[in-house]
Amino acid sequence: MAKGDCTDAGGDCWITRFPDQAPAGPNRAFERRLMQDFIAILSARLVGAFERLGFDPKWARAQPADRPDLADFQCNGAMPAAKSVGEVPRAVAERIVADLAEDPDLAEANCAGPGFINLRLSDAALTRRAEQIAADSRAGASYVAVPRRIIIDYGGPNVAKPMHVGHLRATIIGDAAKRLFRFRGDEVWGDAHFGDWGFQMGLLIAALAEERPDLPFFDPALRDEYPVESPITLEDLERLYPLAAARAKEDSASRDKARRATAELQNGHPGYRALWAQMAAVSRTAQKREFGALGVEFDFWYGESDADPYIPEMIEDLAHKGLLVEDQGARIIRVVRAEDKRELPPLLVVSSEGSAMYGTTDLATIVQRSRTIDPDLVLYFVDARQSDHFEQVFRASDLAGYLQRDQLEHIGFGTMNGPDGKPFKTRAGGVMKLHDLISQAVDKAQARLDEAGIGEDFSPAERADIAHKVAIAAIKFADLQAVRTTNYVFDLDQFMSFEGRTGPYLLYAAVRIRSMLRKLRESGNESGPIILSDPRERALVLRLDAFDAALRSAYDKRMPHFLCEHAFTLAQAFSAFYANCPILEAPADLRASRARLAEVTLRQLLLTLDLLGIEAPERM
RNA sequence: GACCCCGUAGCUCAACUGGAUAGAGCAUCCGCCUUCUAAGCGGACGGUUGCAGGUUCGAACCCUGCCGGGGUCGCCA
Incomplete structure (x- = not known):
């Protein structure tokens, strides 16, 4: 369970605690049925319509509308479906729309352009979903259908070197993935895999x-x-x-x-x-x-050296299976395949000096993990430049019958560059230590807080805590926001600008909601049934509903940036709501409704941030 | 040389994997603080998606060829 989930007793979580309507205990089938977002609900309806009309349901997928002025959701499947059977797209779309006409959840269903199907939800359906998310401790998140045992290998610090900025991405992305996989229901172990044996x-x-x-x-x-x-x-x-x-x-x-x-x-x-x-x-x-x-903890603080005891037996086994070949004084495993476009070098198992190479320890670590955990899947969050290495190791593992190729995944990522677009360096030209980077960020955050006069009456300890949280949020969000596979420019000034799409903006959004809810509580206000009276409220509920899709995308693609995207658009939707929908001065029923919307937004925002490894202060 | 990744607004990045008018954030400009935290909200400006072909109702996305940047190619990790 994620730390910021606010389901556990204690802490200052009163604001976000709600009775859970689901029965006690892990009744996941029930929760899955309960927790369908609109994409799932509408896709299911569309599948029915496609099947009734004799079309392949693989095209029956709802997605958020590209044109919010026309619809809440859309389906583009009529066009490829029509193409596959040689019919007119527009006519197919019209027949599907006709089939959906009686759906009580839809205020509107129509077709547009060459064959787009536009769907507008009824306020009743939207309100129902909003209440459901509000009553859910997981803020509308579903579980994976089949939980797996997963080891996540990330961080990868080297004993010989202090941690530097190069370790930042591996650590931040891997940690976010660990939290996400665990939250979605998998059994997950994080392993630091120290470089201590080469x-x-x-x-x-x-x-x-x-x-x-x-x-x-x-x-x-x-x-x-x-x-x-x-x-x-x-x-x-x-x-x-x-x-x-x-x-x-x-x-x-x-x-x-x-x-x-x-x-x-x-x-x-x-x-x-x-x-x-x-x-x-x-x-x-x-x-x-x-x-x-960085707020990162591992379940295993193992290193390469922990695989050492498995090496002699493994080498014997590999030799016995006829995989080990003598070559230029070393012992190798050939991993080339006929379909390779380029010849993949062999995996070096024993060097000519008789020592273990990093391929050796990585392979032995697979043996170790297979024996001790027997995982369904191992994910390696390591710099993309090592993709060849992992391909070699994974193929060797597959050949030797340890873990299969499809149980092993290298999740590569781009490098972190400096503002000049070249690999990140200090002004002196050296590698910047992680410690120095964090100190710099904290100093910058502190300076900005002072400048803005924030927390002048707080204790020095609390101010320091806030500065630290702001700094970490800025660094992590900037990193996670970038699509994993691409390089990105590390520009501390930009991350620390405290404006726009940054970690601090999100902390600010969360803190602002907290503060407002505190005021509501102090004036004796309770939350109550949700009423949608303003377009911003409607838009906010659609964002809340989109949480699960963001989780699924981030999970399936191992791409945390979908969560960043969600956190930001949610905060933005809330800001628009906040700026236009007064709460304290609203009539009683609207006040109660808006309080509930604020509560659920806060819970989902904190949850999303927590999955990214970002912690928000109580106030700032 | 071979093989991967990348090229999108002045800058940093998106675009749900082939769909509508390519979206955000910085920056610039114009409105909003005697009203729940202005680290905010609303609006404007900004594009031949590196170039040239091709595939089809439809391409930033798929195919081919160029141009430019980054990376990898056995005894480092």
């Missing part, structure tokens, strides 16, 4: 061995009794890694040394193992803090 560890070990050979880890006489307190600090790691990586790139001798150290670590060198454990711990502590600042 060449980067060998690089660090080799670099340390050179810089501080006196450390006990490098004493061959010593077998245990290594220091309990880490002599290595986070600063050491951050300083050493770039140096070592740069040197290995140019100097093949130091690269070979690091590769040997990698292999020795993996083969059980006691000193290296002890050193590794301390570096991993130091780094993990720091990274948990970074994730914490």
Whole structure:
């Protein structure tokens, strides 16, 4: 259950709590029947009409109208249906419209243009749906038909490096997906999958061995009794890694040394193992803090190293199945297929040095997950540039009979660029640390709050909390709003402009509703039956109804931007309503109705934001 | 070179996968605060959807060819 759902007792959720009409317990069949949005309802009616008239019902789909001046919903299916049987589109549309004529939910059904079917809902139907959403703790959201067991692999921090802006997308998008899949009813595990077992560890070990050979880890006489307190600090790691990586790139001798150290670590060198454990711990502590600042938690804080115990057996198994091939001193699996347009390189399982590569650990992680969780699906939220790598691993898994190809999905995404359109860099030209980025955003938020004189009478702690929430909302919303697969421009000033389509706008919208409902409560007002008396109220209810479609799109396509779109259009619809429909001064019945509309809007908005990983303050 | 992604208003991005008049937000301009938080609302301006063909009732979307940008192409992750 999502955190901001407001169904649990406690917290300041009184405003949004409603008695749930559904029976207690997970009676999903009941809820599914209850919770149909208009797209589902109207599509079902259209399917009936198409079938009665002898047309393929696959075209019978309702969708929100492109022309709100003409309709609430439309169906374009008469045109392709007519085409398939060689009839006149307009005539087909007219027959379908005639079939729908008696529907009591429709105030209007007619055809327009070459064969569009326009549907206008009756106020009664709209009011009924509004009450239904208002009475639902999930604000009108449906569940998936068949829940699945799903592992979501995201974040992917590297032990050797501090988290930087490159990790932002993987973390934010993956976390939003985790929340969404869980909310829709799947059983979901999020795994950070730390990069803690590859060449980067060998690089660090080799670099340390050179810089501080006196450390006990490098004493061959010593077998245990290594220091309990880490002599290595986070600063050491951050300083050493770039140096070592740069040197290995140019100097093949130091690269070979690091590769040997990698292999020795993996083969059980006691000193290296002890050193590794301390570096991993130091780094993990720091990274948990970074994730914490972003409000991101994992169910598993596993790393590549956790797959290590599965590797020997896996290699044996692969060899036994005849998949492993010796090639240039390495052991590989060939994954090419006849239909490939371009030759896919083989998956490297054992390097010529005898070490595990990242393909090895990824494949072994599949074995591990298959044994421990037995998931129906594993989603990898990793940069699109690694698509070839995942294709190799997934094919290898399929060939070896671990998880099937269709149980594994790489959800790639574009890179985050700077305002110049090139990969994001600091002014000095380096990679910006996540920590610095967040601090910058918080400072900017704080400055803007001061400037606007917001929360002058709040405690410093609350002000700091608000600034942090505004900063995180700005960063996350900007990221999630961009279509996942494309690159986007990271422009903090724009995200922090506090105007228009931004996270802060949404927080503001939510806070404003909260504040108004607080006032209503203080003056003893209750919410009551919904009455649609103004076009803005009608438009707002249509937006509320569109929530489930946004959830389904975001879920099916693994594209959180549909949720952003929904949050924004909902907030916009509410703002228009708010600006034009007075509540406190309205007559009693309208006041009660509008209070209920405000309550349900708030609940749905907070829910949507929560699914995006965005938390709104109580006031600001 | 081969193979993927992208090219839409001055800028940043949408467009429910082939449908109507291509939509938002910035920016610019014009109205709204003695009225529930103006981080807001209403309106205006802004387009040969990179270019050229093709497919059909209909194309930003599908096919072909160019032009431009990004990415990937076995012992890094």
